[in-house]
Amino acid sequence: MIPQDYHVHSHHSVDCKASIEEMVLGAIRAGIPEIGFAEHFDLHPLDPACDWFKLDSWAEELEACRQTMAGRLRIRAGVEVGEPHIYAEELRQLLGRYPFDYVIGSLHWIGDELLFEPEYFRRSASEAFGLYFKELDLMAASCEMDILGHLDVPARLSAKYYGKYDPHDYRDMILPVLRKCIERGVALDINTAAVRRGIHTLTPGLEILTWYRELGGERVTLGSDAHRPEHLGADLDLALEAVRRAGLRYLTFFEKREPRLVPLPC
Numbered sequence: 001m002i003p004q005d006y007h008v009h010s011h012h013s014v015d016c017k018a019s020i021e022e023m024v025l026g027a028i029r030a031g032i033p034e035i036g037f038a039e040h041f042d043l044h045p046l047d048p049a050c051d052w053f054k055l056d057s058w059a060e061e062l063e064a065c066r067q068t069m070a071g072r073l074r075i076r077a078g079v080e081v082g083e084p085h086i087y088a089e090e091l092r093q094l095l096g097r098y099p100f101d102y103v104i105g106s107l108h109w110i111g112d113e114l115l116f117e118p119e120y121f122r123r124s125a126s127e128a129f130g131l132y133f134k135e136l137d138l139m140a141a142s143c144e145m146d147i148l149g150h151l152d153v154p155a156r157l158s159a160k161y162y163g164k165y166d167p168h169d170y171r172d173m174i175l176p177v178l179r180k181c182i183e184r185g186v187a188l189d190i191n192t193a194a195v196r197r198g199i200h201t202l203t204p205g206l207e208i209l210t211w212y213r214e215l216g217g218e219r220v221t222l223g224s225d226a227h228r229p230e231h232l233g234a235d236l237d238l239a240l241e242a243v244r245r246a247g248l249r250y251l252t253f254f255e256k257r258e259p260r261l262v263p264l265p266c
Helices: 020-030 055-068 088-095 125-142 155-162 167-184 206-214 236-245
Strands: 005-008 034-041 074-082 102-106 187-191 220-223 250-255 258-263
Touching (some): 005 074, 005 187, 020 034, 074 250, 125 155, 125 167, 167 206, 220 250
Parallel strands (some): 005 034
8 A cells, every 4th residue: 555645636736637636546446544745836037937826716615626536545735846945935925824734845847947957967967956956955954844855866867868867976965955854854756757757767766765764864755746546656656666765654634734754654
């Protein structure tokens, strides 16, 4: 059994067309007992998602599904905030308007360059990943978040330009990010979106999860980054196996931004 999927989107995110109900039914078909919607809250002026998320209509639809599905599925209310260290005040205002269960902090932009566009990779691998991890370290140091989203997300596209990604090449830049997460009680989102894109890597994968555990980290969540109902829970068995192989013992669940560590299922 997959215990959770905490990185789920709906049509309240600019890059998803499925309703909350359709995504919920996908989770029920997949046999997942708890999911969390984490809609994109992006404020970079060049981002197509800028100012897309409308809290009131999302909350109304979410609460209706919670009532309809009570007893069949636990639905958590999350939000995925792009560059939360830059848009801290806007995030503070959002969090004051609704009792979210958790905040995922994600880094999608480096300056005015989007990490998912070919232009970003028109530089060396060391520069592309170096710029990313440098900014991620700044984000991890101060921003408001409960979960760090897809820690090494450039790996989703980097193989096309540089060949196989090896996190050991950037270990000295990744370890400070992990230490900051541990110090601040931030969980890691083990994200499987790259796997179904044919990249065959988790973000983060076994190596980084092992470093995290060796540094004293314990908090991880599972996330498919689903934007379609059929992707609910996709490849989370691989994420769960990586958690076990890294020596981690718990999954982290959230309610009203309070973490609860639950032993891994047998």
